[in-house]
Amino acid sequence: MMNGALGAMVVESDPYMPHPEECSADSTLSVVVVGASGDLARKKIFPALFALFYEGMLVENFQIFGYARSKMDDEAFRDTIVETLTCRIDAGEDCGKKMDTFLSRCFYQQGQYDDATDFQRLDARLSVMEGSLCSNRMFYLSIPPKVFISAAANAADQCASRTGWNRCVVEKPFGHDSASSLELSQALGKHLQEDQIYRIDHYLGKELIENLTVLRFSNLIFEPLWSRKYIRNVQVIFSEDYGTEGRGGYFDEYGIIRDVIQNHLLQIVALFAMEPPVSLEAEDIRNEKVKVLRSMKPVEMEDVILGQYTKRVSKAHTYPGYLDDDTVPQNSITPTFAAVAMFINNARWDGVPFLLKAGKALNKRGAEIRVQFRHVPGHLYRSKFGADPDAATNELVIRIQPDEAMYLKINSKVPGLGLRIENSRLDLPFHEERDRELPDAYERLLLDVVNGDKRLFIRSDELEAAWDLFTPVLHKIEELQAQPELYPYGSRGPVGAHYLGAKYNVRWGDLSYSGNGSSKS
Structure with a gap:
């Protein structure tokens, strides 16, 4: 009997089934991107997954499934995502070969978000790919909020792993106001445990x-x-x-x-x-x-x-x-x-x-x-800044984008004769100081989901x-x-x-x- 919560499903006739979250090192990872034909999936999620693979951050046995309503086969699906994949310039590996390997692990399953039978077909394909290995599954709901619940319910009831962990990533918006947000959380809670829900805010x-x-x-x-x-x-x-x-x-x-x-x-x-x-x-x-x-x-x-x-x-x-x-x-x-x-x-x-x-x-x-x-x-140098006191303000600036940097604005004397004061910067430009490209936010957050790290996700x-x-x-x-x-x-x-x-x-x-x-x- 299955209780409807991802990763909490048990079969009463088999008391020796491994408890979810207890996979050994010999396990497989399945990532299911629900809403795979959308812009977010093509432009952010699949490139982030490829970057993690390219950097060696994914387990050896993994597969990625796109799930959406659009009609496609595996090859057509690969053609849609290959255009957005890029390689890290510092990895030192053949980009073409890595991309081919990654694409060979990508598959597509067409289906409706509210159709249990379609999710059962997805589960059957996943099970074939995973074989006898302990399986961990990540479901990324890259879909409008109005179909969150049906997709999450079907993933829980029809498509969850019985041997490893199951985690569900939910994209904003998380409701429209307090009442709708609470309704959404309660509905998700009927199918998912709180520690399985990863509410993603890519800015974090x-x-x-x-x-x-x-x-x-x-x-x-x-x-x-x-x-x-x-x-x-x-x-x-x-x-x-x-x-x-x-x-x-x-x-x-x-x-x-x-x-x-x-x-x-x-x-x-x-x-x-x-x-x-x-x-x-x-x-x-x-x-x-x-x-x-x-x-x-x-x-x-x-x-x-x-x-x-x-x-x-x-x-x-x-x-x-x-x-x-x-x-x-x-x-x-x-x-x-x-x-x-x-x-x-x-x-x-x-x-x-x-x-x-x-x-x-x-x-x-x-x-x-x-x-x-x-x-x-009692600023001794007030007169040097004219009538504008803000001109002498110390300010710490943390620039998130573009050109990530941190700098502190301080006042210092201009070199030379006389006493002139200027507003200077103690600067830490991240791109100039480091010879590698910074990872995209989705790369970090998806890796955190794989590792079960919820620091940057919303409770x-x-x-x-x-x-x-x-x-x-x-x-x-x-x-x-x-x-x-x-x-x-x-x-x-x-x-x-x-x-x-x-x-x-x-x-x-x-x-x-x-x-x-x-x-x-």
């Missing part, structure tokens, strides 16, 4: 995000500074220099707050602001993140600025506005930009504004954390706490039909974002200072 796999805990907890100089005593404000900024352009149908259902701020940026805040965990074990780190989220005030309407980009015409090109996208409903008021002020009500961060900003069709692409420190009390109570912070204001925005402030494609965004910063005596750090002695950041 970025090199510089994982470096956050290393920066704080292995460098003595930072931990004493990491509090309201020395930090004036923290900014988490995400910007894209392109709009929806044909993909607005999906985006319009969610908007920029649900798409970026409530998950990516809030997760960064939780990692940044958490207390030192008792260990680096996944549950200890996630416990501290939950404490941060539960200490935060729910977002107020007056602490939110909304924007939507409009058409811009230049001599060389016409940049379409959000409403010019044919996939976007006419007269949509869905925000493509938002700035939010948040606060953490605990002893370490009381009174420190955390400003989060995200937008599409802005003047540049990037993502960064900016930590602005307090002004020097159900963590997800609940995150939604509790944003659900009231999201409902208020919808109730009031709040009109977004318009901003032209390629600009720095709505003017209202500057007023929000000024309300808390904050100047956005991604804008260059123009005061004396300052430098571009």
